[in-house]
Amino acid sequence: MTxxxxxxxxxxxxxxxxxxAFHKALVVALESTGTTFEICYxxxxxxxxxRVHLKDLAAADARVRYTSFSRNFGKEAAMLAGLRMTRGDxxxxxxxxxxHPPELIPRMLELHRHxxxxxxxxxxxxxxxxxxxxxxxxxxxxxxxxMDVEIVDGAGDFRLLSRRAVGAILSLPESNxxxxxxxxxxxxxxxxxxYTNVQRAAGRSKWGGxxxxxxxxxxxxxxxxxxxxxAIHSGLWLLLSALxxxxxxxxxxxxxxxxxxxxxxxxxxxxxxxxxxLVTLGVIGEYVxxxxxxxxxRPHYVVRETDETTARSQASxxxxxxxx
Ligand code: UDP
Ligand code: MG
Numbered sequence: 001m002t003x004x005x006x007x008x009x010x011x012x013x014x015x016x017x018x019x020x021a022f023h024k025a026l027v028v029a030l031e032s033t034g035t036t037f038e039i040c041y042x043x044x045x046x047x048x049x050x051r052v053h054l055k056d057l058a059a060a061d062a063r064v065r066y067t068s069f070s071r072n073f074g075k076e077a078a079m080l081a082g083l084r085m086t087r088g089d090x091x092x093x094x095x096x097x098x099x100h101p102p103e104l105i106p107r108m109l110e111l112h113r114h115x116x117x118x119x120x121x122x123x124x125x126x127x128x129x130x131x132x133x134x135x136x137x138x139x140x141x142x143x144x145x146x147m148d149v150e151i152v153d154g155a156g157d158f159r160l161l162s163r164r165a166v167g168a169i170l171s172l173p174e175s176n177x178x179x180x181x182x183x184x185x186x187x188x189x190x191x192x193x194x195y196t197n198v199q200r201a202a203g204r205s206k207w208g209g210x211x212x213x214x215x216x217x218x219x220x221x222x223x224x225x226x227x228x229x230x231a232i233h234s235g236l237w238l239l240l241s242a243l244x245x246x247x248x249x250x251x252x253x254x255x256x257x258x259x260x261x262x263x264x265x266x267x268x269x270x271x272x273x274x275x276x277x278l279v280t281l282g283v284i285g286e287y288v289x290x291x292x293x294x295x296x297x298r299p300h301y302v303v304r305e306t307d308e309t310t311a312r313s314q315a316s317x318x319x320x321x322x323x324x
Contacts, residue, residue, distance in 0.1 A: 005035040006109060007091045009082030011075050012054065013044040015096040017203045019053045022096050023064075029102035033109055039064045040085040041096075045072035045304075058307040065307045073301040076177040079157065080300050083166055091161045097200040099123075100158040104195060108160040117188035119160040122152065126197040139216055148224040149184040152192070159183065174222075175294055181223040221286050228287065231280040238276065242269075 008026065012019060023039075030037045041058070043051045043066060054066040067081050079093060090112045094100040100121065108119045125133045143151050157179060161169065168186040169179075221227060 003036065004038045004088040005090065006030065006033065006037040006105075007086035007088030008037065008039045008105075009042070009079060009086060009091060009093045010039065010096050011042045011044055011078030011082060012046065012050050012096045013072060013075070013078070014046045014048045014050060015203055016046070016049040016053055018097050018200075019050060019057075022098055022102075023057055025098065026102045026105075027061075029105050033106050035109070037063060038086070038088060040082045041066040042078040042082045042085075043068040044075065044078040045069040055307075067306045068304045070302040070304040075157075076179055077301040079179060080170075080177065081303070083161075083170060086166060089163050091163070091166050093157050093159055093161070095158070097203060097205075099198055099200050101195065101198065104158075105160075107193070111191050111193075112160050112162065115189065116191045117162040117165045118183065118190040120152075120190060120192035121158045122192045122194045123156065123158070123197040124194055127199055128197065143220060146220060146224070146226045146230075147181070148226070149181050151180050151184060151219070156180070162188070164188070175296075175298065175300060176218070176222045176290055177300070178219045178222045181219060185223075221283075222290070225287070227283045231283055234276060235280070238273065 008030070010022075010026075015022070026039065030039075041054045041064065043054050045068075051068045054068070058064045058066045065085060067085060069078070069081070082093070083091065090109060092105055092108060094102070104121050108121065111119045125136075140151065161183075165186060165188050168188070169182055172182055172185075
């Protein structure tokens with residue numbers, strides 16, 4: 001087996017419109033580095049012609065490999081499958097839509113040579129809607145407060161990992177994978193640089209508002225138990241204020257004699273407490289759900305075919321033909 005220096009992992013979901021252009025740009029960028037490389041494409045159960053394109057690319061170039069899922073398992077699963085395929089000393093993770101410019105790879109490799117285990121290409125928010133930018137920034141502020149690992153705004157999945165960093169990521173068995181958190185959790189020397197955000201070359205983003213919101217909640221919950229701690233804190237504060245209020249009522253009754261206070265306070269207290277209890281129950285439920293999910297120990301994805309299976313079936317066809 002030849003040794004490979006650089007591996008590139010590309011998760012693809014319905015990217016048939018851009019994949020050819022992306023592949024050309026990627027190969028040009030990689031060849032300019034003068035190192036040996038491999039490209040590991042993962043087709044995340046696309047329902048367009050992405051799989052066929054990837055198969056053709058893999059058949060035409062020995063440096064290209066692919067894995068195809070039986071259905072859409074999500075980008076996290078696709079990245080995991082891609083990382084498992086890699087053999088290189090340096091592994092670059094990137095999107096297929098040309099939003100992660102392949103021209104930056106030489107710079108990432110250069111920083112890797114200086115001894116960094118993680119090189120992060122961080123995008124700015126050029127060309128993004130005002131509301132989306134504001135929401136994302138608010139989210140990252142929230143996350144910084146409530147999360148045990150550090151997550152940086154704009155530092156997405158465009159990054160280079162050293163072999164040992166990949167090993168560390170692959171050693172994490174959880175099925176609820178929030179890679180931004182995982183990358184931060186494994187540690188190692190990390191360096192980042194900023195590039196100007198580019199819009200997707202063609203096709204559509206798969207991240208609508210709802211999916212982003214769920215991703216955000218996932219991120220907050222999958223990395224720590226602070227929301228549970230928050231529930232305890234708010235419960236304590238409520239208990240204290242209820243006690244203070246009770247003391248005030250008793251004092252008031254002693255000084256001014258008994259009066260009949262309005263039921264509005266009562267209703268407010270009941271509704272407020274009910275709300276808090278429901279939220280807390282929801283938070284606990286989320287964690288229980290996660291435990292249930294992890295306890296099933298299902299694989300992260302199901303493979304439909306890979307270039308290895310294709311190569312094998314071709315070989316067996318050839319074998320059958322020659323034995324005839
Ligand atoms: N992707 C994937 N599975 C999914 C959704 C997305 O593999 O279920 C891939 C997609 O093909 C692309 C990358 O993840 O290469 C980023 O997706 P997208 O461009 O839709 O996200 P955005 O850039 O809008 O955050
Ligand atoms: Mg994109």
